[in-house]
Structure formats: C-alpha cells, structure tokens
Amino acid sequence: MNPLDDVAFGPPTAAMTRPLLAVARRIFTDTFSHRYDPDAFGQFCDQAYAVDGPMARDLGDPDVDWQVAAVDAKPIGYAKLTPLRAPAQTARPGSLELQQIYVESAWHGTGVAERLMQWAVERAMQRGAPQLYLTVFDHNQRAKRFYARHGFQEVGRCTFTLGERVDDDRIWCRELVA
Numbered sequence: 001m002n003p004l005d006d007v008a009f010g011p012p013t014a015a016m017t018r019p020l021l022a023v024a025r026r027i028f029t030d031t032f033s034h035r036y037d038p039d040a041f042g043q044f045c046d047q048a049y050a051v052d053g054p055m056a057r058d059l060g061d062p063d064v065d066w067q068v069a070a071v072d073a074k075p076i077g078y079a080k081l082t083p084l085r086a087p088a089q090t091a092r093p094g095s096l097e098l099q100q101i102y103v104e105s106a107w108h109g110t111g112v113a114e115r116l117m118q119w120a121v122e123r124a125m126q127r128g129a130p131q132l133y134l135t136v137f138d139h140n141q142r143a144k145r146f147y148a149r150h151g152f153q154e155v156g157r158c159t160f161t162l163g164e165r166v167d168d169d170r171i172w173c174r175e176l177v178a
C-alpha cells in the first residue's frame with residue numbers, strides 16, 4: 001500500500017491553525033535546534049509560532065497560499081507560497097517565494113514533499129509568477145538535494161538571524177515556464 005493513500009492535501013481549515021503552528025515548531029526544532037543556544041531557540045519559537053505571531057498572520061493573509069498534508073485531519077507537513085521576501089537582486093516582477101516546505105521526519109522520503117512541491121510550482125504558475133524563489137540554510141544538505149532535483153539553483157546569498165547568531169543562507173531560484 002502507498003503511504004500517500006492516507007494523506008489528504010488541501011488548504012488549511014480554521015481548525016488547523018493551532019495544530020499547524022505546533023507542527024511547524026516541531027519540524028523547525030527537529031531540523032535546526034541542535035545548532036543554537038536552547039534559550040535563544042525557545043524564545044525565537046515562542047515568538048515565531050505564537051497564535052498572534054508571523055506564521056499565524058500569514059495564515060490569514062490572502063496573498064499567502066498554503067497547502068497542508070494531513071492524516072486524519074492532523075497536519076504532517078505544509079508548503080507556503082508568499083510574495084517574494086528574500087533579498088533576490090535580479091528577481092523578475094511577480095516572482096513568488098516558496099517560503100517554507102516542511103514535512104515531519106516520519107514522512108521524509110515518502111513523496112509528501114514531492115506533492116507539496118508540485119502544488120507550489122503549479123500554484124505559482126497559476127499566479128503568473130515567472131520565477132519561484134526560496135532560501136535554504138547552506139548546511140541543509142537534504143533540502144538542497146531535494147531543491148536541486150526540482151530544478152532550483154543557487155542565485156545569491158542572505159542571512160538568517162536567531163538570537164545573537166547570524167547564519168549563512170542561500171537564495172535559490174527556479175524559472176517557471178508556462
């Protein structure tokens with residue numbers, strides 16, 4: 001049996017707000033917490049994943065598109081498409097950003113991320129975006145390999161600040177052809 005048979009994909013319901021904030025925090029923590037001072041990391045998450053924080057605001061923003069992967073109505077991952085926020089120097093007008101694609105580790109390698117990426121590309125093309133951008137931590141080898149497989153390539157650099165620490169992020173881009 002295909003594990004994807006149990007996964008429903010669609011936009012988030014209002015009832016999913018809190019579970020989505022929780023799953024986002026868990027995936028972010030699983031992926032990155034080992035790199036940071038625990039107190040600074042906890043403070044960052046308290047703010048980023050608060051019910052009135054930036055992620056919650058994006059859930060109510062009509063310019064932000066979401067796709068959630070859920071099992072029995074419980075989110076196990078999501079992708080989020082925003083207007084371009086990364087400092088990409090040569091972006092064409094109307095380009096969009098895949099700001100997050102987050103999947104619970106138990107579902108890595110199952111095709112859930114694949115489906116979320118497929119949605120992001122199709123949705124960005126529907127919105128008329130000429131390019132799709134994203135940022136990725138330079139040491140996130142798994143994500144970089146996944147993005148490369150989906151036609152993205154590095155086009156620039158930026159930084160990500162958490163507490164006192166400033167990390168090296170990379171800007172990647174995929175051209176979208178209708």
Ligand SMILES: CC(C)(COP(=O)(O)OP(=O)(O)OC[C@H]1O[C@@H](n2cnc3c(N)ncnc32)[C@H](O)[C@@H]1OP(=O)(O)O)[C@@H](O)C(=O)NCCC(=O)NCCS
Nearest residue numbers: 031101102103108109110113135136137141142143145146
């Ligand atoms: C990034 C993410 C969405 C990718 O989804 P996934 O289901 O894990 O992706 P896949 O298994 O299809 O592909 C992963 C690729 O990395 C490779 N890989 C796995 N572990 C790796 C490692 N430690 N180092 C390098 N490559 C690795 C896999 O072989 C595969 O590459 P291939 O298809 O060329 O062989 C998912 O891992 C995730 O949500 N991670 C946590 C959150 C995150 O980092 N999000 C991205 C932030 S920029």
